[in-house]
Amino acid sequence: MGAKGDDGIIGAQGAVGSSGANGTDGQDANANISLNLVGRIKLNPSDPEGAAEIVQFHPASKTIYAINGAADEPTIEMIDASSLTSEALNNPLSDENLTSIALVLPTEQGGIVLAGPTSVAVSGDWMAVSVPAKDKATNGMVLFYNGLDTSSPTFVKAVEVGNLPDMVIFTPDASKVLTANEGEPSGDYNIDPEGSISVITIVDGTPSDTSINISFSDYNGKQTELETLGMHFPNPSGRTINGTLINTTVAQDLEPEYITTTNDVAYVTLQENNGLAIIDLTDNRVQVIGLGFKDWSDYQFDGMEDGTVSFRQYDDLYGMYMPDTIASYQWKGADFLLTANEGDAREYFFDTFNANGDQDEDLCNTAGGQDFDEDDGCLSYSEETQARRLDYAPGSNLDTIAGDDPKDFDFTAYPLGRLNVTKILGDSDSDGEHEALYAYGARSFTIWDSNGLVVFDSGDDFERISASIHGNAFNNNNDENEGDARSANKGPEPEALTVGKVGDKTYAFIGLERMGGIFVYDVSNPYDTKFVDYVINRDLTEGGDIMGDNGPEGMVFVDAANSPTGNALVIIGNEISGTVSIWQITEG
Numbered sequence: 001m002g003a004k005g006d007d008g009i010i011g012a013q014g015a016v017g018s019s020g021a022n023g024t025d026g027q028d029a030n031a032n033i034s035l036n037l038v039g040r041i042k043l044n045p046s047d048p049e050g051a052a053e054i055v056q057f058h059p060a061s062k063t064i065y066a067i068n069g070a071a072d073e074p075t076i077e078m079i080d081a082s083s084l085t086s087e088a089l090n091n092p093l094s095d096e097n098l099t100s101i102a103l104v105l106p107t108e109q110g111g112i113v114l115a116g117p118t119s120v121a122v123s124g125d126w127m128a129v130s131v132p133a134k135d136k137a138t139n140g141m142v143l144f145y146n147g148l149d150t151s152s153p154t155f156v157k158a159v160e161v162g163n164l165p166d167m168v169i170f171t172p173d174a175s176k177v178l179t180a181n182e183g184e185p186s187g188d189y190n191i192d193p194e195g196s197i198s199v200i201t202i203v204d205g206t207p208s209d210t211s212i213n214i215s216f217s218d219y220n221g222k223q224t225e226l227e228t229l230g231m232h233f234p235n236p237s238g239r240t241i242n243g244t245l246i247n248t249t250v251a252q253d254l255e256p257e258y259i260t261t262t263n264d265v266a267y268v269t270l271q272e273n274n275g276l277a278i279i280d281l282t283d284n285r286v287q288v289i290g291l292g293f294k295d296w297s298d299y300q301f302d303g304m305e306d307g308t309v310s311f312r313q314y315d316d317l318y319g320m321y322m323p324d325t326i327a328s329y330q331w332k333g334a335d336f337l338l339t340a341n342e343g344d345a346r347e348y349f350f351d352t353f354n355a356n357g358d359q360d361e362d363l364c365n366t367a368g369g370q371d372f373d374e375d376d377g378c379l380s381y382s383e384e385t386q387a388r389r390l391d392y393a394p395g396s397n398l399d400t401i402a403g404d405d406p407k408d409f410d411f412t413a414y415p416l417g418r419l420n421v422t423k424i425l426g427d428s429d430s431d432g433e434h435e436a437l438y439a440y441g442a443r444s445f446t447i448w449d450s451n452g453l454v455v456f457d458s459g460d461d462f463e464r465i466s467a468s469i470h471g472n473a474f475n476n477n478n479d480e481n482e483g484d485a486r487s488a489n490k491g492p493e494p495e496a497l498t499v500g501k502v503g504d505k506t507y508a509f510i511g512l513e514r515m516g517g518i519f520v521y522d523v524s525n526p527y528d529t530k531f532v533d534y535v536i537n538r539d540l541t542e543g544g545d546i547m548g549d550n551g552p553e554g555m556v557f558v559d560a561a562n563s564p565t566g567n568a569l570v571i572i573g574n575e576i577s578g579t580v581s582i583w584q585i586t587e588g
Contacts, residue, residue, distance in 0.1 A: 032587060033502055035520070035535045036088040038565060039582030040549075041098035043077055044070040048578025049479075052077075054554035055573040055580060056122040058148045059562035065127060066100075066573050066580050067117050067554075074105040074116045076129060078151070079580060084564040086584060092537050093548045098580070101151060105129065109141055109158035117143075121177070123170035126207075127153060128177050130165035136186045137193065140165040142179060142200060144207050161198035161211045166257065173263045176201055176281065179211075180256035180268055187350030188242040188367070188380050189235075194251040197259075197268060197279055197286075214284050216251040216277070223250050229290030232274040232320060234346050234383035234424050241368045241380050242350065254288070260328040260337065265450075267326060267337055271344050274320045276337075276452055289452040294319035294341075294442040299460040302467075302475065302487040303419040303439070304411060309467045309474060309484070311460075312415060316397050316435065319343075319442040320422070325497040325555075329506055329523070336455065336526045337448040338508050340497040343441020343490045345384040345422070349376040383424050386488075388417035390426070390434045398434060418488040443491040445510045445519075447526045456529040458510075458521070462492050465534055466515060473540040478514050478551040478576045481544050486514045499523065500557030502568045503587050507532065509570050511552030516574070518552070518583070537581060551576030 043066065044051035050069035057064055062082035068075040079100040089095040107114050112133050119130045125146050132140040139160050145153040162181030169178050177200040183193035197214040200207050219226065223233050235248040257271040261281070268277040270288070278287040295318055300311035323339030330336070352363035364378035371379040387402040403414030411417050419439055426434040443463060447456040467474040473483040475491050486492065496511030510519045517536035523529050538548035553575040560568045568585040 035583045037092040038584040039084050042579045051578030052573040052580045054119050056120050061149045062564045076103040086565045119167045121168045123174040128168045130168040132164045136191045162196035163193035169259050180259050182255040187348050189246050190244045192252045195254040216254050219250040230292030231290040236381040258326050260326045269323045269326045271322050291321045304415045305488045318438050321442045324495045327499045335450045339446050340494040341442035342495045347382040348380045352378045383422045385423050387419045393433045420489045441490045455526045496552040496555040498555040498557040516550045549574040549579050549581045
């Protein structure tokens with residue numbers, strides 16, 4: 001074989017090949033929106049607590065309506081947001097750039113003396129305000145106003161609804177107004193109205209003169225059945241209080257808290273009962289379902305209040321969801337519900353004054369009181385206790401983490417000893433020894449389908465994320481700067497909630513009543529929910545003055561098309577600081 005020849009010269013470059021097919025789009029990052037505080041006002045500045053609670057927005061006039069519970073007279077504040085711009089506040093803890101005018105409400109209608117407003121709703125040019133009666137046994141009213149495009153809305157009429165209307169809402173098509181009527185008992189349970197839902201129809205653009213009251217009386221006698229579905233019925237039935245034998249029915253015990261509604265179906269939280277009512281508005285049929293309990297064993301939980309972040313995982317510990325605010329949206333044509341799982345315990349006091357005008361413990365005992373407090377008076381009923389005051393089987397898991405109740409109790413050795421729990425649940429065989437603890441709330445928000453099944457729960461996000469950001473200042477209270485002050489008592493207490501669309505995505509915004517922070521989640525696909533952001537406008541300096549926005553109570557979402565800034569907004573009523581704050585949401 002001959003020797004290898006020299007390499008030939010390199011040939012000319014060939015023609016460029018055709019372009020390949022486009023690759024698939026990458027996934028968007030979660031944080032594709034940002035929030036900035038662009039508006040703020042402090043109401044009733046000399047005594048602001050309670051001055052900003054439930055808020056609503058009137059798109060045509062760019063006016064915010066806010067309940068002012070701190071005013072001398074029952075008042076709705078009308079806040080002009082028409083000149084709001086996209087410019088963020090320079091000093092958001094203290095800056096104010098909005099003004100308000102007070103709309104004073106009537107204090108009597110049809111011979112009924114009214115208390116202060118509890119809720120407000122706006123649709124088109126109509127505003128509805130729910131107002132309880134001062135007398136516990138008397139039904140409340142909805143006050144209707146129109147002319148919202150002026151600086152002086154006109155009072156049109158008052159319509160009687162059920163007892164203690166605590167929330168009011170229009171259906172999306174403005175054909176009906178609904179109220180959630182709590183019907184809370186008097187302090188001694190001698191008066192205990194039924195909880196109910198009222199419906200006011202709007203005919204030819206005008207509210208009817210009367211309402212339809214939807215009762216839960218069909219569920220009387222079915223308490224045991226409802227309890228097996230995960231509901232909760234704490235009450236003093238069987239005891240004699242102030243001379244009256246208490247026999248609480250299911251309809252009396254249910255206390256509707258908050259409503260979200262389509263044109264055909266209303267969904268109502270039954271907070272203290274850990275339940276949900278579904279109302280078919282075509283025929284007013286009622287379905288009540290239990291929400292069950294959250295198992296904390298798979299999540300991090302701090303129940304200690306030792307001044308530090310002290311997360312652990314615990315068996316035999318459950319949370320009662322007990323949601324406050326509820327909102328809804330649709331995915332693939334189906335309704336999905338979002339709840340802020342605050343939790344709430346029942347506790348009622350009544351007066352036992354002696355001849356000197358002082359609260360008297362002996363009179364309280366004679367009246368059948370459960371306990372006595374010099375300031376609050378005679379305790380008629382409370383279901384709440386600390387875990388250390390319950391009994392457990394010796395050597396059991398709860399015996400080692402909740403302990404007993406000696407004077408020198410070691411909360412480090414027994415990390416759940418101070419946790420606030422219900423006495424009613426956890427002793428399934430009634431042997432006097434609890435095998436499980438049930439705490440108030442779920443420290444989360446939950447997405448449910450219309451059958452009441454959990455689609456998503458934020459788990460321990462609120463506490464883990466806020467602890468990562470704030471350290472030992474997490475689980476603060478809303479009326480003083482003390483870190484880790486709420487870990488044994490419902491933690492951050494998610495209460496306010498709203499949902500809205502920004503661009504092509506749907507977001508949930510959840511306000512923490514105690515911390516004051518706002519969590520944001522992408523809920524566009526409820527089965528693929530993602531955490532997006534966390535913002536807070538509060539100074540948490542330990543022991544320092546309360547500054548910023550504290551105690552978010554009510555929220556409303558404003559889409560970009562109706563916003564004065566051209567971008568979507570979340571408007572928040574902050575009960576403790578008495579401020580209304582406006583967060584602008586921008587994409588990118």
